[in-house]
Amino acid sequence: MAYWLMKSEPDAFGIDDLKARPKKTEPWDGVRNYQARNFMRDDMKMGDQIFFYHSNCKVPGIVGIAEVSSKPYPDPTQFDPDSKYFDPKSDPDDPRWILIDVKYQRHLKRVISLAEIKEHAEALGDFALTRKGNRLSIMPVTEAQWDYLLGLEQT
DNA sequence: GCCAACGTTGGC
DNA sequence: GCCAACGTTGGC
Numbered sequence: 001m002a003y004w005l006m007k008s009e010p011d012a013f014g015i016d017d018l019k020a021r022p023k024k025t026e027p028w029d030g031v032r033n034y035q036a037r038n039f040m041r042d043d044m045k046m047g048d049q050i051f052f053y054h055s056n057c058k059v060p061g062i063v064g065i066a067e068v069s070s071k072p073y074p075d076p077t078q079f080d081p082d083s084k085y086f087d088p089k090s091d092p093d094d095p096r097w098i099l100i101d102v103k104y105q106r107h108l109k110r111v112i113s114l115a116e117i118k119e120h121a122e123a124l125g126d127f128a129l130t131r132k133g134n135r136l137s138i139m140p141v142t143e144a145q146w147d148y149l150l151g152l153e154q155t
Numbered sequence: 156g157c158c159a160a161c162g163t164t165g166g167c
Numbered sequence: 168g169c170c171a172a173c174g175t176t177g178g179c
Contacts, residue, residue, distance in 0.1 A: 007177090033162075056177050114178080133160040135176050 003141040004044060005051040005062070005129060006102065015052045015064040015107060024104035025069055029077045030085045031099060036138040041098040043140075044068045050102060051141060051149070053129075054111075061113035062149065070101035108153050116152065123148060 006028065008014060018026055031037055048068040054060055074095035077085035090096040114129070121130050128139035141149075 009177090035162095060178070133176095135161055137176085 002043065002045065002048045003051075003143060003146040004039070004048060004068075005053050005139050005141050006066070007053045007055040007137045009056045010054045011057065014054060015066075015104070018052070018066065018102065018104045019107075021104070025101050027070075027075070028099045028102050029075045031075070031137060032085065032087070032097065033137060035136060037098055039138045039140070040100045041072045044072070044100050046071065049105075049146070051146075055137075059111060059113050061111045061115075061117065062108060063111050064107040065105040066102045067105055068100050069103035072098045072100050075099045110153065112149055112152050117149070120148070120152070 010016075013026070018024060028040065031040065046068050050066040050068065051062045052064040052066050054063050075085070075097040077083040078087040078090045078095060078097045079092060080086055085097075087096060117124070117127075118130055121127070124130070124145050125142075127141075127145060128134055128136055
């Protein structure tokens with residue numbers, strides 16, 4: 001099993017929104033970054049565990065856990081002219097944007113803030129989240145990082 | 156609200 | 168293929 005971190009702006013779609021969804025599941029649409037798409041298309045498998053991260057908010061950080069709950073499939077918003085994610089250059093016979101469904105698991109007992117994560121940069125080693133200028137919205141997490149960050153929840 | 160960092164676009 | 172311009176992300 002692999003581990004991931006996915007960012008979302010709580011003003012647009014936060015972990016409470018995910019929990020409130022039917023089946024607590026949401027298609028992770030709107031990703032328009034090739035690196036992030038490649039993770040969903042090629043690497044994320046059903047059952048993989050996900051840190052749900054709130055970005056662009058008062059206290060950015062990891063707020064909960066979700067899991068990959070579907071195989072990859074085309075993001076329907078790319079073909080919807082009324083969607084802000086509409087991509088006229090995407091060919092229906094060869095869709096450009098691929099997503100997976102994400103299912104709510106639980107909230108963390110407390111938020112593991114970005115500031116706190118940065119304090120543990122040395123123990124975490126190389127981590128896309130704390131790299132300078134990081135803007136990637138989906139990134140891999142090693143098992144060691146996963147365990148370490150979850151350990152912080154109990155402190 | 157500011158701004159640094161980054162990805163994409165498009166002219167050449 | 169280069170690179171300037173532009174738009175977006177996201178922390179602060």
